[in-house]
Amino acid sequence: MKKLLTRIALALLAALSVDVQIQAATLADYPARTVRLVVPYPAGGIADKIAREVAEQLQQRLRQAVVVENRSGAAGNIGFEYVARQPADGYTLLLAPASNLTVQPALFKQLSYDLSRDFTPVSLLVQTPQVLLVNPKLPVASPRELIDYSKKNPGKVNYGISVGAYSHLAGELLKTQTGADFTAIPYQGSAPALNDLLAGQTQFIFNEVVTAIPFVKAGTLKPLAVAYRTRAPWLPDVPTTAEAGLPDFEVTSWYGVVVRSGTPAPLVQRLSRELRDIVQTAEFRKRYDDIGAFTVGSSPEDFARFIQSETVKWTAVVKQAGIQPN
Numbered sequence: 001m002k003k004l005l006t007r008i009a010l011a012l013l014a015a016l017s018v019d020v021q022i023q024a025a026t027l028a029d030y031p032a033r034t035v036r037l038v039v040p041y042p043a044g045g046i047a048d049k050i051a052r053e054v055a056e057q058l059q060q061r062l063r064q065a066v067v068v069e070n071r072s073g074a075a076g077n078i079g080f081e082y083v084a085r086q087p088a089d090g091y092t093l094l095l096a097p098a099s100n101l102t103v104q105p106a107l108f109k110q111l112s113y114d115l116s117r118d119f120t121p122v123s124l125l126v127q128t129p130q131v132l133l134v135n136p137k138l139p140v141a142s143p144r145e146l147i148d149y150s151k152k153n154p155g156k157v158n159y160g161i162s163v164g165a166y167s168h169l170a171g172e173l174l175k176t177q178t179g180a181d182f183t184a185i186p187y188q189g190s191a192p193a194l195n196d197l198l199a200g201q202t203q204f205i206f207n208e209v210v211t212a213i214p215f216v217k218a219g220t221l222k223p224l225a226v227a228y229r230t231r232a233p234w235l236p237d238v239p240t241t242a243e244a245g246l247p248d249f250e251v252t253s254w255y256g257v258v259v260r261s262g263t264p265a266p267l268v269q270r271l272s273r274e275l276r277d278i279v280q281t282a283e284f285r286k287r288y289d290d291i292g293a294f295t296v297g298s299s300p301e302d303f304a305r306f307i308q309s310e311t312v313k314w315t316a317v318v319k320q321a322g323i324q325p326n
Contacts, residue, residue: 027264030267030270031090031091033064034065034066034067035058035066035091035093036066036067036068036091037068037094037257038068038079038082038083038092038094039068039070040071040076040077040078040080040094040095040096041072041079041097042072042188042191044191045189045191046208046210046211047097047255048068048070050095050125052068053284053287054125054275054279057281058274061278072188072189075104075165076097076100076104076162077104077111077112080094080096080100080104080111080113081111081112083119083258083260084113084118086260087260088259088260088263088264089260089263090264093257093258093259094119095255095256095257096255096256096257096258097165097255098254099164099165099168099314101115101256101310101311102307102310102311103164103311103314103317103318106319107163107326108164108325108326109325118260118261119259119260119261120261120262120263121256121300121303121304121307122272122275122300123271123276123298124296124297124298124306125254125255125257125275125295126254126255126288126293126294126295126296127293127294127296128208128210128252128253128294129208129209129226129227129232129251129252129253130166130167130208130228130251130253131207131212131226131232131238132204132205132223132224132225132226133197133205133207133212133215133221134203134222135197135198135202135203135204135221135222136219136220136222138203138204142224142225142245143224143225143241143246144244146180146224150181150182151180151181153181154181157180157203157204158182158183159171159183159184159185159204159205159206160190160193160194160197160202161184161185161186161205162187162188162190163326166252166253167190167207167251168184168206169251169317169321169323170251172317172321172323173251173317173320173321174246174249175321176321176322178246190208194207194215197221198215198220204224206227208253208293209232209235209292209293210288210293213235216235223235223238224244225240225241225244225246226238226241227240227251227252228240228241229242229250232292234291254310256298256307257275259271268300269300272298272300272303275297276297276298276299277297278297279295279297280295280297
């Protein structure tokens with residue numbers, strides 16, 4: 001028996017040694033071919049913008065092609081399902097918006113993937129506060145006036161959403177807290193939702209500051225409040241939601257990168273370091289500071305903890321708002 005146990009122990013050690021050697025070789029050769037960065041939303045939105053700018057820099061650092069693939073649909077689920085089926089080899093990355101990593105299981109009855117089982121966090125990239133925007137023709141100048149207007153005009157105040165996105169949850173939370181009469185109109189991404197708001201087909205939207213600034217500067221959309229704890233430096237004259245009479249109403253969107261679970265830890269750590277270095281460069285920071293976003297960068301471990309805390313917070317909002325899973 002003792003000899004058998006010894007042989008088993010030696011076999012396990014040998015297998016472990018081979019695994020370590022394979023992982024070391026994988027890291028040394030990586031990347032040997034094109035790396036793909038999947039975006040689960042259409043081209044033209046902030047997720048796509050971040051992905052393309054990160055891919056450009058990552059390509060230079062890895063000295064290998066990094067291409068962006070838009071696989072949109074089903075509130076981002078199509079892109080997530082696709083990446084969940086890919087090999088865990090570090091060649092398929094996923095640009096993941098906040099809501100997809102936190103509240104998707106609470107919004108959809110059946111998902112073909114499991115967030116905790118199928119994905120490994122790599123790095124948080126960018127955060128951007130949400131701002132409440134209205135069509136300038138709407139006769140309101142504050143969140144309270146918008147709420148009162150909706151109550152006086154039941155069924156006539158619509159807002160554009162990407163189902164499950166923080167912009168959606170922000171509107172539902174505002175509705176729940178105030179008793180406003182809002183109707184959510186679903187879109188495939190923020191770009192078409194903004195287009196209908198500009199055309200007057202909808203009346204308001206919650207959207208990232210980074211996307212809103214050009215419209216605010218052009219005067220084509222009117223900001224009522226920033227859903228952040230302090231005034232946004234890019235919109236210094238726009239009050240916070242707390243200043244506008246909505247205390248404890250804070251909504252900040254964020255974007256990070258995840259990979260298929262099972263990806264060798266050395267590859268995950270290397271990708272995390274590369275992404276942190278990219279978003280923390282002076283050039284990248286200024287690029288996003290100029291347009292209304294905060295660049296972050298984080299370790300896989302810190303990103304995992306952040307995802308967990310956000311999941312707890314926003315799953316509670318989904319339940320409080322009474323949003324039923326589809």
